[in-house]
Amino acid sequence: MNTKRKNFLPNRKGWLILPVLTVMATVITGCYYDKAELLYPDGGVDCSAVQATYTKVQTIMAAKCNGCHSARNAAGGTVLETYDQVKSKAGRIRQRSIVEKTMPPAGPLSSEEIAILECWISSGAPNN
Amino acid sequence: MQKLVLGLILVTALQTGYAQDDLLSLVGKDTLKRARVTNAFKSSRVINGHSIEFLGKGVLDFRILHRFGEVSDGISNLFGLDQASMRIGLDYGLLNNLTVGVGRSNLGKELDGFIKFCPVWQSSGPGAFPFSVVLVGGVTLNTQSWSDTARKHYFSSRMAFYNELIIGRKFSERFSLQLSPVFVHRNLVELEKEENDVYALGIGARFKLTKRIAFVADYHYIVEGLDKDIYKDPLSVGFDIETGGHVFQLHFSNATGMNEKAFITNTTGDWGKGEVRFGFNLSRVFTVRRPRH
Numbered sequence: 157m158n159t160k161r162k163n164f165l166p167n168r169k170g171w172l173i174l175p176v177l178t179v180m181a182t183v184i185t186g187c188y189y190d191k192a193e194l195l196y197p198d199g200g201v202d203c204s205a206v207q208a209t210y211t212k213v214q215t216i217m218a219a220k221c222n223g224c225h226s227a228r229n230a231a232g233g234t235v236l237e238t239y240d241q242v243k244s245k246a247g248r249i250r251q252r253s254i255v256e257k258t259m260p261p262a263g264p265l266s267s268e269e270i271a272i273l274e275c276w277i278s279s280g281a282p283n284n
Numbered sequence: 285m286q287k288l289v290l291g292l293i294l295v296t297a298l299q300t301g302y303a304q305d306d307l308l309s310l311v312g313k314d315t316l317k318r319a320r321v322t323n324a325f326k327s328s329r330v331i332n333g334h335s336i337e338f339l340g341k342g343v344l345d346f347r348i349l350h351r352f353g354e355v356s357d358g359i360s361n362l363f364g365l366d367q368a369s370m371r372i373g374l375d376y377g378l379l380n381n382l383t384v385g386v387g388r389s390n391l392g393k394e395l396d397g398f399i400k401f402c403p404v405w406q407s408s409g410p411g412a413f414p415f416s417v418v419l420v421g422g423v424t425l426n427t428q429s430w431s432d433t434a435r436k437h438y439f440s441s442r443m444a445f446y447n448e449l450i451i452g453r454k455f456s457e458r459f460s461l462q463l464s465p466v467f468v469h470r471n472l473v474e475l476e477k478e479e480n481d482v483y484a485l486g487i488g489a490r491f492k493l494t495k496r497i498a499f500v501a502d503y504h505y506i507v508e509g510l511d512k513d514i515y516k517d518p519l520s521v522g523f524d525i526e527t528g529g530h531v532f533q534l535h536f537s538n539a540t541g542m543n544e545k546a547f548i549t550n551t552t553g554d555w556g557k558g559e560v561r562f563g564f565n566l567s568r569v570f571t572v573r574r575p576r577h
Contacts, residue, residue, distance in 0.1 A: 186423075188440045188471040189480045196435055196471070205434075232356035248435050249515030251540075251552045255392060258353055258367045261360070276476050 192278065206268075209284045210239055210273035216269050217242060220260045243281045250277050318409040324416070324454035324462075327531045327567050328375060328383065328400075330488035331502035331520040331577070332539060332547045335460055336416040336452035338402060339377030342573030347373045347387070348544045351563040364561050371542035376572075381405070389542050396543040399420035406453055417451040424545045441472035446544040448486075458492040466504065468548050482509030484517075484548050490524070498524040504548055516553040520563075533565035534548065 175242070196203075203208050217225075217236050224231035242249070252259035254270055276282075325335035328345065349371040353364030361367065370574025372394075381402040388395050426442045445468070452462025456475055464486035473480055484504045492498045502520045506512065522535020529541040538553030538560050540546070553559035 164306075185444070186440060186443055186471070187469060188438075190441060190472045191476050191478065191480075192437070192472060192474045193476045204569060213568060232354060232559065247511070248552045255550065261353070261357065266504060280475070 193252045203271075203275035203279070206271050206275045208272045208279065210242070210276065210282065211284070212272050213237075213242060213276050216265070216272060220265060220269070224260075239283050243283075248283045249273065290352065294550045310468065316410055318407050318411050320407055320453050321416075323405040324406070324452060324460040325488075325490050326498055326524040326526050327533060327565070329533070329565060330462070330486075330490070330500055331517060331533055331535050331565065332400075332520055332535065332542065333398060333464060333466075333486060333488060333502055333504065333544065334418070334420050336402070336406075336418050336446065336450055336460075338381060338400070338429045339375060339383050339569065340571075341377050341380050342571060343377045344570045344572045345375040345377075345385075346570065347371075347375065348566045349373070349563070351391075351537065351540050352561050354559050354561050355536075356558040356560075365436040369540050369542070373465055387543065389546065391540060391542070392426050393428040394424055394426050394543065394546065396422060396424040396545070415453040416453055418448075418452070419444075420450065420544075422446045422448075422544060424543055424568060438472075444468065444470045444545040444549075448544065448550075450486075452488070457566070460489045460490045462486075464488065465542060466548060468509075468545050470549065478511075479509040482549050493523075496526045500524055500535070503558060506548070509551060514552060515549070516551050516554050517535040518547045519555060531565075531567040533567075535563055535565075536560045537563055 221236050223229075225236040226236045227235050227237060234245060234248070236245060236249075249259075250273065253265055254274055258263040264270075323337070324499075325337040326336050327335065328339060329335055338481045351369045353361055353367030355363045357364050357367075369389065369391040371387050371389040373385055375383055375385035377383050383400045384398065385400070386395070386397045396421055399422070400418060400420045402416060402418045404413055406416040407413050422445065424444045424446075426444075430437050446466060448464055450462055450464040450515075452460065452464075454460045466484045466486055468482040468484070470479035470480050470482070484506050486502070486504045488500070488502050490498050492499045500522055502518075504518045506515065506517050516538055518537065518539035518541075520535050520539065522533055522537075525532040525534065538555050539551040540553075540561065541548075541550050553561070
């Protein structure tokens, strides 16, 4: 009778399959195609409470941005004084002020200001 | 007696001849052995993107990356040096052709991890293969608190994934080039018109200037999935400087992100408008497990 035990455990290299399978399982089970605009159709309760309008955005621009980003100074070649100028730079404003928080250089915007910018940009940057 | 001496000389000469034949055959075998082509790049990253280079088995790579503010911010911001984004990470060579790594960026408070595997090396000698093929799979996790606390948020919304195929070749001691199609998937995007999937084609090159210094360039062309009016193709150029166990990569880039999802999908800086930033990658390797011989 063959008494040799069969080793069901993988060999040393065989164990490497585990992280690969883990990543594959994560990728397969973790993939979603969510869009915040559709996931939160009313823009989220907070955004409606914030009532993010261009008028409010303009106030933030005047207080925190136009010191450098005016027609006179145009730091980095960017002017943020009119609606068209602000809208055309909405992606950059979001990146620098909300994601990176590297603008304004004197210190990041307050959470209220960030909420206004975030809600205004995510609602399509309307001229209201 | 003379016959005995002559016999000994003959036997010795024959043995020496056989021994020489054996040695020559060994030399012949060695020179004909297939050899892996190494040091196509000085580091496991070209600048932002992965290179075809791997850590050795049992080698730990401690990586510190910095991206400063935009040079166009001017003197009041010391041309961007007043601001810094950073990533701290650890890569480890499980095998000579399998590396895993984790890192954390302060930008978006993002964790990332990857597995990098090389099924085919570029090699020379008999049965040589002309280029290396590398597969990279990674995941990122945004740990930043949600700005809108009233919404119902999902853990999956924090996640993004990327898969990359790298095909690269060391053309000469000085010049190496690689192409890397990348697929990035973001579980959550802001607008309905935005795509969750982004496709890019990376091009990385190294030109060795001296024994320790090389010029490197890393460009990713966004093929599909991003609004090109807002987002730009990440382009970085710089120099690799090797000093013992350290590799310094000093560069200028229009990208701030330091993982594939971040620098491919979040780059808004425009080189044409001077929206570039200085940055560096610092790599220090430690042999934590010596290979058995």
